[in-house]
Amino acid sequence: MEKYYIVDSSILPESFDRVIKARNLLQTKKVHNVSEAVKEVGISRGTYYKYKDLVFLPDEEMNDRKAVISMMLHHQQGILSKVLVDISESNASILTINQNIPIHNIATVVISLDIGHLNGTIDDLLDKLRLSDSVDNVRLISIE
16 A cells, blocks of 8 residues: 655655646646646656656545445345444445345445545555454455
């Protein structure tokens, strides 16, 4: 799992701020291409491409994060409800739930989540789900 830090911009190279400005120029269509954007903010194309997917302002990406998890649930009354409570207590919002019919008393469940306001990390949530005796094979499928 990747590590993320929130740090004061005064300790970072000025180029990080310029990469964010260049990306903003492109997203708002104030410039037509990367060459124009980097020229306007005063960085090289190489610097832009090196950091464009790595530096963000806290409100840019943090509040719109998604994750998909899968698990196997024992066919017992209330197990899915317990999973949903655990997710809710972690401050994640459920976007979709796909549950297959139980075969040999085990049902596969795939849940997509909005984790923009998650308390703790996605690993904390997965560990919490794994604590249940009736939940097996909890896996993170994807995260954005």
